Amino acid sequence: MGRERHTIAIRIALVLALLLAAPSALRVVSSATAQPSALSSRQADALSAYEHALSEFKSILAERRRQIDSHQVLPNLPGQALYLARINMMSTYKDLTDALPSRIGRPNKFGILPQYFDADNEPLVDEYRRLFDIMEAPPANAQSSATPFKDVIDLGVAIARAKGLDTASAEAAGRISLGLFFAETSGIQNAGNARSNTYKGSFQTAPSEDRNGRRRWESIKASIAAFDPQLIARDEKEERRAGGLDRRFNHWTAVRDGLMNAHAELFLQIPDIAKTLPNPIDQMKFFELIQIIPTPARTALNSGQLLDYRISDGRIMRYLRNNGIFALGHAERARSSATFREILDAMWLFTGKFERAISKFQEIRSR
Template identity: 65%
Template sequence: MGVRSHIAGPLAALALGLFFIAPAMGEPAALTKKQSDALSAYNASRSHFEQVLKQRRAQIHSNALPNLPGQALYLARNDMISAYKDLTDALPSRIGGPNKYGIPPAYFDAGNEPLLDEYKKLFDLMQAPPANAQKSDTPFKDVVDLGTAIARARGLDAANAEAAGRISLGLFFAETNGNQNIGNARSNKYKGSLQTGVPEDQSGRRKWSAIKNKIAALDPALSDRDDREEARAGNQDHRFNHWTAVRDGLMNAHADIFPQVPSIVKTLPDAIDQMKLFELIQIIPSPTKSALASRDLAGYRISDPKIMAYLRNNSMFTFGQADRARTSATFREILDAMWLFNEKFERALAKFEEIKAGSKS
């Protein structure tokens, strides 16, 4: 489902450059009240985001972070993106070129990339693993191996089990940006390599025990690795052993859906769409399962205000007045709205191809 310094000078200059709208950019010298209000709101939101970034940096240096330090930072980022979308709705000439994060240009000014760079660095620091975390030297391969083995145990053939392994790696990137054993700067409940709560982790452990004999028969080497990691984790929080955290997270939420991978791949042939659907199992499990059970996955519509709120809390339909005004969405529209996940899933796909190439060699 996230540092370093040296942003003050460049960002100050950037702020000055963004504050003024120059006629040379092709925009009218005189703005309407709506356009002027949108510009003022954007400038204010951008300034606030920069202030929160600087505040969190200073608090990290002084070891004085508040509880849930990432929440205000997350909301400030969202406010800036949201205000920029309102600005480009009011003043389409402000839509610029592409950015390295793959955010639609109507939502994000590429000149603000340094702010998001700092945002990610701060989250990396605020969510650093605890001192007793048990890391893996092969974290990405572990995720793929576990996802594939679980899928085989659930009856999938080799090709579809491989797709399940690829999807599992996407989940790891979506939840943690590919970082193992992390905390959570926005929640005191969800932790570890697949960002589970204690009940989810315990549920996954029970479900794993139920299929362990089948896993051992299919892949004795993986079963032996599991025995070693289980002994290593001992009585510690299993969410901070990378192997057991991924294993239990996949078993808790996704193993029951793996038998549907063949039909999901057929309905959603794009690998990133497949990853997005399984991420929705994390975010809105019951509606996603209902959509899968329907005859029209892409057209299945969500209208429950509570579910729409969950989506907005996870950066879908939350940017700009037009998006926030939506009262319903189809699953196709939800998948399309998950553009903040695209860059993570693209990295997951690239890493999967590396792992696949390595295994063949």
Template identity: 70%
Template sequence: MGSRRLAAAALAAVAFFVAAPVDAQKAPSPQQSAALATYERALGDFKSVLAERRRQIEAKQPLPNLPGQALYLARVAVISSYKDLTDVTPSRIGRPNKFEIPPAYFDADIEPLVEEYGRLFDIMEAPPAGAQSSPTPFKDVVDLAVAIARAKGLAPEHAETAGRISLGLFFAETNGKQNVRNARSNTYMGSFQTGPSEDRNGRRKWEKIKADVAAIDPHLSARNDREEARARGTDQRFNHWTNVRNGLMNAHADLFREIPGIVKTLPDPIDQMKLFQLIQIVPTPTRSALKSGDLLNYRVSSPRIMRYLRNNSIFAFGQADRAKTSASYREIFAAMWLFNRKFEKAIAKYAEIKAR
């Protein structure tokens, strides 16, 4: 009798564990169904705009003004709606992806679509005819940054840090491609994506320190003279050397003086690159944060600044991120995950340059 009771109890336990997963698979809630429908619609739109742009390019049809904007917005919608979906259905969070996007924001199954997105941008942003490329684009960035930092008074060690950071900016702006156009802007062009006024401002600042640079590095100064002669009468943004030089002088050279303190506050090279990239995106609050003495806890709350951050893929994806009305720099750094892969490439390229 006792053995029959034990067997019955065992069968009941087995039945419970077999049935439990079925019971757990409840019908999706209205919120979950709506989030899934929104994601599937965004994914369909992304596929559609990719196919349309590919068809136009292969048919050699005229492209619309800012041909990359529709693609960019469609990609943002896919990532945003996927994050909204995983927020209400965590089981949809999948495996890691090759782009190192947090899995809660991205379904690795659509990697081929994002690869096609990149190929289309490569075509749309190809350098114009007559662009003056360099056979050593990465080394140029490092050499220019180091020379400028030395002219600003930095010791060799910290000047090398300026070189590594500047290489990160090159990857952040163009993924390391020189002389590119911009499929989302008619203003910002070249290896460092500067506008005409920024380029002119950088040239003026260069004139003030070029004699100091020549004293420190005559070889680099001679190279600069050759590039200036080559670029004479053209848009200097489409000579790799002069655009990098002018871009660094415009936005970053004065901040190079702060590198010794920045390295103490931000020992991680990727965080250092993020800080200088924020100088590119939101310079005024970033400089204020540095002066505050408490960089990581400094908060921004201006709607305009938050809009600039979102337009540069920071707090841009999903309702929860987009609802933020303020953020500390610690939170901003954490939200710059889309830049991590680019900065890792820059660090690897810097190590390769130094090894030579």
């Protein structure tokens, strides 16, 4: 009997020991199961590149903030390093999500495709925008307008009408003009440029472009006066107000000269452009390409095969990448050519600005 009790006691002790050990064993198994599998060489390299790019972006943000808050003299083109760091952060993130799709996260408030941007970094981009607002603030002597958006529309419509367009096409010209304003400055009048010492003002024109636009404006003033004398009276008032000021820093004259320099002649082709590009945002994208790559864009339009026209010039592809087109991710950067349809599709970073322009246009026209 004693031996049996002893045996039973041993068995009970063993069972208790196993029961007590089971949670620990389960934890070990569960933990092992939860561990991610080892990253491949490509995935590890992509993760390392992204973490480095993110660190660099944070570093340059902090550096510019310190310089601004302590009133230090900023380096030449202080926004360029910031811009390149932001693009590199997004580019390496795209490489990472290509290699490791599980890293694609939640949507972000900027509307950037999640495979290009980690929503956890929203505060960094908010700071980026604040810094650019400071660095690109209009000069103290800039002459603003109380109606900056309406000015853009009115000038675009008037120029289009002077070129002979009907009412509907002239309205499209006004809408496109407002899209260009948002694309160039996010709708900020008389803006500076932290990435260029050449391009300034509401339409980000160079001095020679502004002068050229001003000369062309003189050639159509009489035509506009015949159907819109009030607009010409406003123009003359703004000319007197500007005096000897750089016309790029009077909002009215900057928009007027910018439109006349690069876009007025193309307004004549808006009906044909609208047939090829019925989407208003695509129309805005095309006119923005007139700002970025004017000669190839005009050549493509005149070819009669706009969407299929292919760009293969390496210099032009670099211009596109410098404006955030085919700039994000190794696969995009490696492209050596693209059709205009592909280029328009790759301009998705501009889409939010153009949507704001369309909303503002509808708001003003509904009044």
